[in-house]
Amino acid sequence: MEIAVGTNLDRIVILFYFLLVMGFGAYFGKYSKTTSDYFFGGRRFSWWLITISIVATGIGSHSFVKYSTKAYQYGFSSTMTYMNDWFFMPLFMFGWLPIVYYTKVRSIPEYFEKRFNKTARYLATTMTLLYMLGYIAIQLLTLATALYRIYNIPLMFTVIIIAVATTIYMHFGGQTSVIFTDLIQGFILIFAGLLLFTLGLSYLGFGDLSIGLKTFWNSLTPGQKLPLAHFNHPPNFNFVGIFWQDGIAGSIGFLFLNQGLIMRFMAAKNVDEGRKAAAFNVLLILPISAIVVSNAGWIGRAIANTMPGVLPVDLQPNDVFVAVTNIIASPGVFGFIIAALCAALMSTADTLVNASSAIIVNDIYRPFSKNKDSEKKQLKIARYSSVGVKVIAILLVPFFNSFESIYEAHGWFHSTFTPPLVVAVFLGIFWKRFTTPAVIATFLVGAFLMILGQYNHELIAPFSHGIELRPGRGYSYIGALYNLFVCATVGIVVSLITKAPDKSAIEGLTIFDVNKLKEKFKGSVLNDNPGKKVIVDFEISPSQKQEVRFSINDMKKMNAKPGDLVYLCDERWWLGGLKSIHSIYGEPHHNDGVVLISEDQQQSGLFTADYKLFGEKEM
Numbered sequence: 001m002e003i004a005v006g007t008n009l010d011r012i013v014i015l016f017y018f019l020l021v022m023g024f025g026a027y028f029g030k031y032s033k034t035t036s037d038y039f040f041g042g043r044r045f046s047w048w049l050i051t052i053s054i055v056a057t058g059i060g061s062h063s064f065v066k067y068s069t070k071a072y073q074y075g076f077s078s079t080m081t082y083m084n085d086w087f088f089m090p091l092f093m094f095g096w097l098p099i100v101y102y103t104k105v106r107s108i109p110e111y112f113e114k115r116f117n118k119t120a121r122y123l124a125t126t127m128t129l130l131y132m133l134g135y136i137a138i139q140l141l142t143l144a145t146a147l148y149r150i151y152n153i154p155l156m157f158t159v160i161i162i163a164v165a166t167t168i169y170m171h172f173g174g175q176t177s178v179i180f181t182d183l184i185q186g187f188i189l190i191f192a193g194l195l196l197f198t199l200g201l202s203y204l205g206f207g208d209l210s211i212g213l214k215t216f217w218n219s220l221t222p223g224q225k226l227p228l229a230h231f232n233h234p235p236n237f238n239f240v241g242i243f244w245q246d247g248i249a250g251s252i253g254f255l256f257l258n259q260g261l262i263m264r265f266m267a268a269k270n271v272d273e274g275r276k277a278a279a280f281n282v283l284l285i286l287p288i289s290a291i292v293v294s295n296a297g298w299i300g301r302a303i304a305n306t307m308p309g310v311l312p313v314d315l316q317p318n319d320v321f322v323a324v325t326n327i328i329a330s331p332g333v334f335g336f337i338i339a340a341l342c343a344a345l346m347s348t349a350d351t352l353v354n355a356s357s358a359i360i361v362n363d364i365y366r367p368f369s370k371n372k373d374s375e376k377k378q379l380k381i382a383r384y385s386s387v388g389v390k391v392i393a394i395l396l397v398p399f400f401n402s403f404e405s406i407y408e409a410h411g412w413f414h415s416t417f418t419p420p421l422v423v424a425v426f427l428g429i430f431w432k433r434f435t436t437p438a439v440i441a442t443f444l445v446g447a448f449l450m451i452l453g454q455y456n457h458e459l460i461a462p463f464s465h466g467i468e469l470r471p472g473r474g475y476s477y478i479g480a481l482y483n484l485f486v487c488a489t490v491g492i493v494v495s496l497i498t499k500a501p502d503k504s505a506i507e508g509l510t511i512f513d514v515n516k517l518k519e520k521f522k523g524s525v526l527n528d529n530p531g532k533k534v535i536v537d538f539e540i541s542p543s544q545k546q547e548v549r550f551s552i553n554d555m556k557k558m559n560a561k562p563g564d565l566v567y568l569c570d571e572r573w574w575l576g577g578l579k580s581i582h583s584i585y586g587e588p589h590h591n592d593g594v595v596l597i598s599e600d601q602q603q604s605g606l607f608t609a610d611y612k613l614f615g616e617k618e619m
Helices: 008-031 035-040 047-058 061-082 089-102 108-115 118-151 155-204 209-219 239-257 259-266 271-306 317-328 333-368 375-401 406-417 419-430 436-455 479-497 511-522 552-558 599-605
Strands: 534-540 565-570 580-584 594-597 613-617
Touching: 008 118, 008 333, 047 155, 047 259, 047 271, 061 239, 061 271, 061 317, 061 406, 089 108, 089 239, 089 259, 089 271, 089 419, 089 511, 108 118, 108 333, 108 419, 118 155, 118 239, 118 259, 118 333, 118 375, 118 406, 118 419, 118 436, 155 209, 155 271, 155 317, 155 333, 155 375, 209 271, 239 259, 239 406, 239 419, 239 479, 259 271, 259 333, 271 317, 317 333, 317 406, 333 375, 375 406, 406 419, 406 479, 419 436, 419 479, 436 479, 534 552, 534 599, 552 613, 565 599, 580 599, 594 599
Parallel strands: 534 594
Antiparallel strands: 534 613, 565 580, 565 613
8 A cells, every 4th residue: 555654844854953963973083083982882871871872773764563463463472572582581690791891802703712712713703793784784775665655766776875874973982982972862852753653642532541541442442452472373473473583583583693782781881780781671661662562552553443434444564653643643753653664774773884894894804804904994894894794784774675565574684593502602601512513513413403493394383382384484483492402412412422621721611700800801910999989180291101000099999909990081071981991090199189180091081171070990
């Protein structure tokens, strides 16, 4: 069906949003002076800033389209896939997060080299890049599917325009631009989603929210009010399939393997700040996000049940979000909400593009480069890599457009590309006996068995839990269980028949050695004695040593000793750590209330004499 979408005012609002975000993101390019800044934001940010940026990363443009579709078809059970991360969050917070942070790995594949060998790293690099390139392509396709109707331009041309727009600020700003644009976009996403729900209730109540809420609830059938899907039917939306695809493969993949998400946590000023962000996200932000991405479908179902003829009977899956929004939102407001869809796309895509360029530089360019190039040259390579990633993603868009819906395209992609990586990283972290031959076999033999399952559905049938096989389409979700099983079986069997790894070689790379990691990170004995923060002015030290020097009395307040690690930050908390540095304590002086720093450190932290700094001992 053709949907009348938007007015000239809406088009202006959307265009203005794109220009605003491009300018805002490019502005923060001045904070990216090294590859550490470009990829990890200098490891400087506060938990609340990380939390909001995670919102924007987790809610992709496909989320609005995907979950609105299932909410329209099945009701509240559409939120199932957004409520899974708590399941693995403790393992992430107290296992994986300190491992990747304290070992200072620059990418997920680099962990595979430390834990196993270079071959494992190269295989992980290939599979991780394929995963992220496909993910970016789906994001581009989803937003283009909405926007090309609004602006009446060809789909692929719309894809190219979106890719160019997101590339502009990514090219200059890197992770710092990503985090600060996502801070704004995270708020926009939550506000726009909740605004849409409010407008929907008002529409159902003819302007009265209380009547609209009653109408909304009463219009849904008992089945549409259930929080969980039926165990094994229908074949395209069932509990057991969703559990294995999203609850297991999806959640582990998102928390442990999504390079973009990991880079968010690695941008935190310390592990405790990362843990706070993770906990706040799963306990509060994710439930709100579930409402944000699904409510257009719920409102659409209520409209269809109570107002026949308002929505067409043959409404296409990918059109639910735009169609419902177009009906309940006035001109201008519709443009703002579609701009939120833009925010979702740009937030997820910019994160994944930044992550992909990180892998290209850290896992392809650096290992194969004979010359140790300057940070400036590596930064240039990182920026041009992000452009190349976008080009490849654009070329993949027609393939994903061949699926019947974005939902099916994303489901197939997710269950196909994550299982080998999920099994490899999970066994690597939580099983010391997992060997190097086993991880290589998991990638190669496991992937081969997965491909066999794609073409021979009889192999998947024993795992189907009674789910119906759809002719020509196979099993939509339960294939994830088969893929996880064959990869895990290969990994476990090969581990048991090969020599166990040397314990000293994997020390600090499994969850069992997390307590030893802080000392390795510091490089000397820990100083865990509690101390206070101090507020100081700064002066440029005549010495160019990369250390900071406080007074004797200030050192006593902080309970710090020379050689300990210190975090020095602009006193304005609302900057979230944007202007800050990590350093080590030098020998103390006698001038209380003053810290001596080098000119390089002052420029790196962008400290100005107008504001004081606070110093905090780390370890």
